[in-house]
Amino acid sequence: MSKKIVLAIGGNAIIKEGQKGTLEEQIQNIGESSGPVLDLIEEGNTVVITHGNGPQVGNTLIKNQMADSVVPAYPLDVLDAETQGNLGYLIQQVFKNKMVERNINRPIATVVTQSVVSKEDPAFANPTKPIGPFYTQEELDKILETEKISYVEDSGRGYRRVVASPKPVKIVEKEAIEALLDKEITVITAGGGGIPVTEENGMLKGTDAVIDKDFASALLAAEVKADYLFILTGVEQVAIHFGTPQQQNLLEMTVEEALRYMEEGHFPKGSMGPKIEAAILFLQKGGQNVVITSIDKLKDALEGKTGTRVTL
Numbered sequence: 001m002s003k004k005i006v007l008a009i010g011g012n013a014i015i016k017e018g019q020k021g022t023l024e025e026q027i028q029n030i031g032e033s034s035g036p037v038l039d040l041i042e043e044g045n046t047v048v049i050t051h052g053n054g055p056q057v058g059n060t061l062i063k064n065q066m067a068d069s070v071v072p073a074y075p076l077d078v079l080d081a082e083t084q085g086n087l088g089y090l091i092q093q094v095f096k097n098k099m100v101e102r103n104i105n106r107p108i109a110t111v112v113t114q115s116v117v118s119k120e121d122p123a124f125a126n127p128t129k130p131i132g133p134f135y136t137q138e139e140l141d142k143i144l145e146t147e148k149i150s151y152v153e154d155s156g157r158g159y160r161r162v163v164a165s166p167k168p169v170k171i172v173e174k175e176a177i178e179a180l181l182d183k184e185i186t187v188i189t190a191g192g193g194g195i196p197v198t199e200e201n202g203m204l205k206g207t208d209a210v211i212d213k214d215f216a217s218a219l220l221a222a223e224v225k226a227d228y229l230f231i232l233t234g235v236e237q238v239a240i241h242f243g244t245p246q247q248q249n250l251l252e253m254t255v256e257e258a259l260r261y262m263e264e265g266h267f268p269k270g271s272m273g274p275k276i277e278a279a280i281l282f283l284q285k286g287g288q289n290v291v292i293t294s295i296d297k298l299k300d301a302l303e304g305k306t307g308t309r310v311t312l
C-alpha cells in the first residue's frame, strides 16, 4: 500500500568528507543517492525530500565574507534561502533526469520553506550547529588569528565553525506542501531546516541562524502525518561508544534508552544528537515509524533489516 514517507538527507551526503563541494561532486553525489528514493517513488509512495545545508551554507557564508568589500554580504537567513534554491534545483534536476531514464512519470518540485523559531530560543546565545568545511588544527589556528569564530570538533572529522540553531516551531508553507502531496507530487522542502524566521503579530522576519534539518523534518513529518520518517546520514546504524573499539551498533532503541545514552554522551550535539532528539520529537507528536540509516540501506531499513529504529 502507498505510504507517505519523509526522507531527511544530510548535507554531508551531498558534499562528502574530503570533498571541496564542486558542482560536479554534488551532482554526482545526488545522483548516487537517488536510486533508493526513486524506487520508493516508482512503487507509488508519496515522498517528501528534506535536505541539510551545513556544508553548503558555510561555504556560501565564506564567499559572502570574502567578497564583502565589493558586494554586500547577506545574513544567514538569506544564505539559507540561497542553499534551498541551489540544492532544490540540483536535486529536482538530477531526479527528473533519472526519472526520464527509468520511465517514471511523477512530478517533482521544490518549495522555498520558512520555519518559525522563537526569538527567546536559548540557542541564539549558544551556537551548536556546525557549518562549512572541516578544518585541521593548523587551519583553525590560522583563521582564529584574524576572525573570532565559534567552533567545535565534529565527530573526529576536524574542526568546524558553529552558528546558532534555534528549534523550528512551525512550518510556514505547510498547507502548500500538503496540497502538493495530495496531488502525489514529490516535494523537496524544509531544505537546511527551513529559513529561520520569527513571527510577531503575524509578521515574519528572517533571523541569523541555521536550523537543524532533522528537527524541521520531524516537525514537518508529524504535521503532514507521514507514515515514515527516515533520517538518512553517513552511517548505517546509530551506535553507542561510536568510533571506539567498544562500538555497538543498534537495530532498535526505545526513547528511554535513547535519553539514557544521550545523557551518557554517546550522541554529540552537532551530529548524532539532533537526529536522536528529532526521532523522539516525531514519536512524541504522534509519529509511528522513525529510522536512522544511510541512504544506500534505505530499502533494507524499510524492511527492518538494518538502520536504527527508535520506538516509544
Ligand SMILES: Nc1ncnc2c1ncn2[C@@H]1O[C@H](COP(=O)(O)OP(=O)(O)O)[C@@H](O)[C@H]1O
Residues within 6 Å of the ligand: 009, 010, 011, 012, 013, 052, 054, 155, 232, 233, 234, 235, 237, 238, 239, 240, 241, 242, 266, 267, 268, 270, 271, 272
Ligand atoms: N553514536 C553515533 N552513532 C553513529 N554515528 C555517530 C555517532 N556519533 C556521531 N556520529 C557521526 O555523526 C554523523 C552524522 O552527523 P552529520 O554528519 O552531522 O549529519 P548529516 O548526515 O545530517 O550531515 C555520522 O555520520 C557519524 O560520523
Ligand SMILES: NC(=O)OP(=O)(O)O
Residues within 6 Å of the ligand: 009, 010, 011, 012, 051, 052, 053, 054, 055, 130, 191, 192, 193, 210, 211, 212, 213, 214
Ligand atoms: N541544516 C542542517 O541540518 O544541515 P546538515 O544536515 O548539513 O547538518
